[in-house]
Amino acid sequence: xPAPIEDYALLGxxxxxxxxxxxxxxxxxxxxxxxxxxxxxxxxxxxTAGRWRLSPAGAGAANSRRYRGDSLVLESVWTTEEGTVxxxxxxxxxxxxxDVVRVVEGVSGRVPMEMDLRLRFDYGHVxxxxxxxxxxxxxxxGPDTVWLRATVPxxxxxxxxxxxxxxxxxxxxxxxxxxTSSHLPRPQPVDALPAVADTERYWxxxxxxxxxxxxxxxxxxxxxxxxxxxxxxxxxxLLAAATTSLPEQLGGSRNWDYRYCWLRDSTFTLQALLGTGxxxxxxxxREWLxxxxxGDPGNxxxxxxxxxxxxxxxxxxxxxSGYQGASPVRVGNAAAGQLQLDVWGEVLQCLYLAREAGxxxxxxxxxxxxxxxxxxxxxxxxxxxSLWEVRGPRRHFVHSKVMTWTALDRAVQSVRxxxxxxxxxxxxxxxxxxxxxxxxxGFDPERRTFTQSYGSQELDAALLLLPRVGFLPxxxxxxxGTIEAVRSELxxxxxxxxxxTGAEGNVDGLPGAEGAxxxxxxxxxxxxxxxxxxxxxxxxxxxxxxxxNDLGLLSEEYDTKTGRQVGNTPQAFSMVGLVNTARLLSGAxxxxxxxxxxxxxxxxxx
Ligand SMILES: OC[C@H]1O[C@H](O[C@H]2O[C@H](CO)[C@@H](O)[C@H](O)[C@H]2O)[C@H](O)[C@@H](O)[C@@H]1O
Numbered sequence: 001x002p003a004p005i006e007d008y009a010l011l012g013x014x015x016x017x018x019x020x021x022x023x024x025x026x027x028x029x030x031x032x033x034x035x036x037x038x039x040x041x042x043x044x045x046x047x048t049a050g051r052w053r054l055s056p057a058g059a060g061a062a063n064s065r066r067y068r069g070d071s072l073v074l075e076s077v078w079t080t081e082e083g084t085v086x087x088x089x090x091x092x093x094x095x096x097x098x099d100v101v102r103v104v105e106g107v108s109g110r111v112p113m114e115m116d117l118r119l120r121f122d123y124g125h126v127x128x129x130x131x132x133x134x135x136x137x138x139x140x141x142g143p144d145t146v147w148l149r150a151t152v153p154x155x156x157x158x159x160x161x162x163x164x165x166x167x168x169x170x171x172x173x174x175x176x177x178x179x180t181s182s183h184l185p186r187p188q189p190v191d192a193l194p195a196v197a198d199t200e201r202y203w204x205x206x207x208x209x210x211x212x213x214x215x216x217x218x219x220x221x222x223x224x225x226x227x228x229x230x231x232x233x234x235x236x237x238l239l240a241a242a243t244t245s246l247p248e249q250l251g252g253s254r255n256w257d258y259r260y261c262w263l264r265d266s267t268f269t270l271q272a273l274l275g276t277g278x279x280x281x282x283x284x285x286r287e288w289l290x291x292x293x294x295g296d297p298g299n300x301x302x303x304x305x306x307x308x309x310x311x312x313x314x315x316x317x318x319x320x321s322g323y324q325g326a327s328p329v330r331v332g333n334a335a336a337g338q339l340q341l342d343v344w345g346e347v348l349q350c351l352y353l354a355r356e357a358g359x360x361x362x363x364x365x366x367x368x369x370x371x372x373x374x375x376x377x378x379x380x381x382x383x384x385x386s387l388w389e390v391r392g393p394r395r396h397f398v399h400s401k402v403m404t405w406t407a408l409d410r411a412v413q414s415v416r417x418x419x420x421x422x423x424x425x426x427x428x429x430x431x432x433x434x435x436x437x438x439x440x441x442g443f444d445p446e447r448r449t450f451t452q453s454y455g456s457q458e459l460d461a462a463l464l465l466l467p468r469v470g471f472l473p474x475x476x477x478x479x480x481g482t483i484e485a486v487r488s489e490l491x492x493x494x495x496x497x498x499x500x501t502g503a504e505g506n507v508d509g510l511p512g513a514e515g516a517x518x519x520x521x522x523x524x525x526x527x528x529x530x531x532x533x534x535x536x537x538x539x540x541x542x543x544x545x546x547x548x549n550d551l552g553l554l555s556e557e558y559d560t561k562t563g564r565q566v567g568n569t570p571q572a573f574s575m576v577g578l579v580n581t582a583r584l585l586s587g588a589x590x591x592x593x594x595x596x597x598x599x600x601x602x603x604x605x606x
Pocket of ligand 1: 264265333508
């Protein structure tokens with residue numbers, strides 16, 4: 001049975017990621033890319049779907065583990081009756097091929113070790129043909145070949161590759177697993193020990209560029225490293241999370257594939273990276289965006305594959321029982337075909353902020369924005385699926401409408417303050433019309449709160465974002481009323497739901513419920529802080545930090561009843577929330593609004 005979600009550590013090489021549990025088992029690895037089929041899928045079934053375990057013989061969980069400094073080199077330590085060993089795991093920055101390096105270091109005594117490798121390609125159901133090439137192993141199936149080089153003898157048993165060996169104090173044993181396409185010659189294997197050192201150096205060098213000087217630096221650095229690890233280096237695409245189908249409710253069916261680039265999640269990630277000095281990543285993402293939407297920029301999709309592919313059809317993998325029985329397991333994501341109007345606002349805002357942060361204006365990028373605005377002028381008044389990607393009927397979601405306001409506002413600011421050219425007066429007129437409509441149709445004067453959609457009785461945590469984009473100031477009574485209403489109706493055991501599942505007309509069209517949404521709870525911290533409730537804000541932020549696993553990672557949601565992380569992991573949305581809220585609470589200007597015309601406040605210390 002897979003481990004609790006919070007037990008998993010992340011390894012990555014900016015092309016793909018692996019998850020390792022406390023017992024030394026790699027339970028998730030997709031090769032060669034994040035969105036390729038997994039060759040270790042025990043995470044979504046059991047060990048028969050593939051995993052790679054390395055630990056002292058008969059041992060359970062490691063006694064301790066940590067990342068080496070600010071890196072993605074994982075160290076797990078076991079102390080047994082025979083002595084102490086350290087297993088060092090990493091994925092070196094991608095060279096010719098993908099490598100996973102595992103080194104066993106004897107610390108004291110003489111410890112018997114076990115290695116158990118079950119490669120199962122195509123999400124667990126293809127057993128490869130394994131043969132020896134000298135001392136090394138070669139496992140082939142269809143498009144994939146995996147090589148295993150080890151410094152200890154290997155043997156095969158029950159369709160599994162094993163090693164039983166002993167490590168003494170001061171000794172090393174190492175394993176290098178290398179993947180390539182099966183039609184290609186064998187890549188040069190990396191040397192284990194230098195590869196570990198290179199990996200550590202790569203991450204230390206990357207984090208040394210960080211310009212964050214606020215509080216909670218360790219938590220922020222770890223979140224930034226995680227966000228970087230969710231970057232697909234060849235294209236600059238930013239992933240929502242490293243996994244598919246980790247359930248939003250234990251045992252439930254709200255299981256989605258997050259190994260893609262959502263424009264929304266990417267723009268939030270970009271804001272966190274830009275705000276901490278990572279302008280290069282922003283430039284790479286802008287190039288990715290321009291390529292992804294090229295051809296028909298008006299016809300924007302809300303998400304794309306890592307390389308900008310538009311078609312990511314959703315299917316289920318019925319041979320997998322799902323994470324601890326939560327089925328179905330889905331690959332692909334039908335949300336790609338939805339209308340989510342907020343995305344126009346997020347993209348225009350992000351590109352605006354990138355220019356503010358010093359990225360040179362780019363004529364092609366501005367042409368893209370003009371095309372997006374053309375579309376929006378025609379479609380802003382359509383009902384949509386909202387940022388929550390509801391699968392129930394489309395509605396006039398208040399947050400979506402406010403983000404169309406944001407798109408137009410940032411366009412106006414770009415002309416007025418950034419020297420770009422466009423019909424600013426026409427955009428400003430439509431912007432003001434949308435503002436008036438939202439205030440008339442999306443606000444409930446009796447309850448003194450904005451509502452989830454026009455005429456609805458329901459609330460939505462996304463309403464906390466209205467003042468952040470400058471739609472109204474933080475001290476506007478309608479915003480203060482909304483913050484109070486959202487708190488009183490959506491807080492569960494101190495954390496915030498996105499909305500009430502199953503309420504009024506079952507807005508998301510899905511069975512079951514879900515955990516508290518961590519990004520929304522960070523938004524609540526921001527709202528408390530920006531309305532002068534600094535102590536409450538700080539207390540809630542510290543409470544959120546306590547939900548991170550021992551390695552500083554957060555998944556998408558938290559089940560307050562069982563005290564467990566739920567949903568895909570590690571999730572960019574949550575890690576972004578941590579970075580941006582830490583910046584806010586540290587007094588850093590966060591600049592999510594465009595300027596004085598956008599409204600007097602925005603997200604900045606009051
Ligand atoms: O809740 C139903 C939807 O859940 C997923 O969407 C969520 O994750 C996205 C990626 O992080 C995020 O952008 C979105 O705001 C979230 O609601 C899933 O991808 C959808 O298919 C599903 O309908």
